[in-house]
Amino acid sequence: MHTLTKRAALQRLVIGTAAAVAAFGAQAQTTTLTVASFPSFDLAVKAAIPLYKKVNPNVEIKLVSLAFADHHTAMTTALAAGGNVPDVMGVELSYIGRLVESKGLEDLGKPPYNGMALTPKFAKFTVPLAMSGSGTLAAIPADIGPGALFYRKDMMDKAGVTEADLTKSWESYIEAGKKVKAATGAYLMADAVDIKDIYIRSGLKAGEGIYFDKKGQPLIDSPRFQKGFELAKAARNAGIDAKVKAWSPEWGEGFKRDKVASQMMGAWLGGHLSNWLAPDSKGQWRSAQLPNGAFASWGGSFYAIPQKAQNKAAAWEFIKFMTTNKEMQIEAFRKLDAFPALIEAQSDPFVNEPIEYFGGQKARQLWKVSADKIQAIAVDKFDPVANEIVNAELDKVLEQNKDIKTALADAQSAIKKRVRR
Incomplete structure (x- = not known):
């Protein structure tokens, strides 16, 4: 029963997400959303794909995953060149400062994103990590270490x-x-x-x-x-x-x-x-x-949108799905042991469950x-x-x-x- 309830909650959220994408100006035709990530952060995206696709059939998620260092090198190069960028970019904490200051990422704090309104939802120390000296919000936290x-x-x-x-x-x-x-x-x-x-x-x-x-x-x-x-x-x-x-x-x-x-x-x-x-x-x-x-x-992961991304509206809705939905955050917690950045997810009963391995x-x-x-x-x-x-x-x-x-x-x-x- 718990699984059915959880699935129903995810379906309701994604249905709302699909409506928000439409309101954001997305077209009815199929959109292929390219998400670039790295092990094992990519497992969260893999877990999300069937859930997202089931009630949002007009969005195809294409996951491109490279080894940790290779991924961040490729993203740094792509932002500098201004081409061959994904729609959604996964970024690990040790690289966030460099990429935030690259000026190649969207400012998610400004319209049409208005991401600053989401910041109270996350652990207090996470959001400042993704902000530039000038106050640009370049990424949204997904998990912490x-x-x-x-x-x-x-x-x-x-x-x-x-x-x-x-x-x-x-x-x-x-x-x-x-x-x-x-x-x-x-x-x-x-x-x-x-x-x-x-x-x-x-x-x-x-x-x-x-x-x-x-x-x-x-x-x-x-x-x-x-x-x-x-x-x-x-x-x-x-x-x-x-x-x-x-x-x-x-x-x-x-x-x-x-x-x-x-x-x-x-x-x-x-x-x-x-x-x-x-x-x-x-x-x-x-x-x-x-x-x-x-x-x-020690570590932590973020999602960002390159300025040259082709599907920014859909990318933003996907990022919100991955970072602000409690059920999705808990799913990533179960799959990766990635401690959620979302405060609401940190209070889930799952946190109090005994861990057999330990x-x-x-x-x-x-x-x-x-x-x-x-x-x-x-x-x-x-x-x-x-x-x-x-x-x-x-x-x-x-x-x-x-x-x-x-x-x-x-x-x-x-x-x-x-x-x-």
Whole structure:
């Protein structure tokens, strides 16, 4: 009965969507709407296609999906060239600053979209991420990535390590890693860089940037990055990281072969662990808040409309369907473990359901607490450049024992030269 009710609700919404498209000026003939996305964000579109098509037969959805980096490179190139653009563009958080400032996207805050009226519906920190310095609303949030610590409870039990040992402080987390390594032979984390990545994102106030201040000046040579580098170095010296980069084949194998006992990432990692990274470890993983009371956003996805798109009216209605409909947001939550940006969907009973993969833990409740505490940080089009330079310098600290203060100063200088504001 629940499924029928849910389907009926979706049908009613899409019928209303079809009427809105007509009112927006769409023609009766078939419209082919091209949606460009990337794994696993594209799964939400795949789930939506039959629902959208069933009661809106005049709109065909053509999904074009490329690997994460390839997709964003293609979209950046297409916007710069002004051609070969999709009608709807999926954008991940790490690229949003660059694409927002490209001036190749529609301002969804202005008529005929009037997207600013929708902003109270979304988690407070999401919408500012998609706004330019001049106030342009370039994209609408679909999902968010509340930061979480995932850990193997069976390995912690064997090492006599509690969740409190992992989360009390960063120093306690590192000490716990030593016990896990001694008792199980597993590394506590895949890469010491992960500690730096979380640390520099946590504790920021609303409106602050990770890498740049409001005037566009880099913030690398600062106590925040100093502490992040020190913690990463301490983890490497303790021998608790496997020295493998996220998303590498070795990273995936580390989970499958029980060689990595914890991972800090966005809540969406839960879906990756259960679906393909470590499906055989069902019941052994748990989720916790980040160490030291940290709350940080890790990833998140948006939809945008290129200025050169051919079917803007239909594109806007599809984006609203994907982002403001509670049932569709929950469907994506079920399929992807992508935590919804829509506040209404965050209160759905689904959030309180136990997760079998996490031993019956109601982990989504923790993710909601984190989502409520995350601040709206500022993004900059040069964030990817800064991230690349900072990580290159941290590698020198970890691999070549480069002095941390020198590394940060060099990173600060290199970023200034690259961006040349």
